Amino acid sequence: PTSIMSENCSVCNDIVPDEEDEYVLCSVNNCGLHFECAGIAEQTWTRMGQKRRCEWKCRRCSKSLSGNIQDLIQKVHEEYLLNIESTIKKQLITHTKLVKDEIVEQIFTSIFFWQSR
Numbered sequence: 001p002t003s004i005m006s007e008n009c010s011v012c013n014d015i016v017p018d019e020e021d022e023y024v025l026c027s028v029n030n031c032g033l034h035f036e037c038a039g040i041a042e043q044t045w046t047r048m049g050q051k052r053r054c055e056w057k058c059r060r061c062s063k064s065l066s067g068n069i070q071d072l073i074q075k076v077h078e079e080y081l082l083n084i085e086s087t088i089k090k091q092l093i094t095h096t097k098l099v100k101d102e103i104v105e106q107i108f109t110s111i112f113f114w115q116s117r
Helices: 040-048 047-057 059-117
Strands: none
Touching: none
């Protein structure tokens, strides 16, 4: 981990130790947390390796990112449904016009046929 921006734990607000291997660091907001506050055992943190520790997110940031992803998925889904609805309406209008034109043509053909008899 790099140096923390705040000297206080972002969960309990108590002071975080100065030594880098004595706290957990969130990769999103760069906040330091006590192992217990982060809900992770010190041994687990140590075994994670540098790359995974640099990508670790606290619960608050994980939930926030998860919520943002869910919001984005919902918006994309809504846009997709609106596009489908718009396409169906356009096709319905086109087909309705074709059917009306066909009916009108049939009526005129019938009228012309009956008048010519």
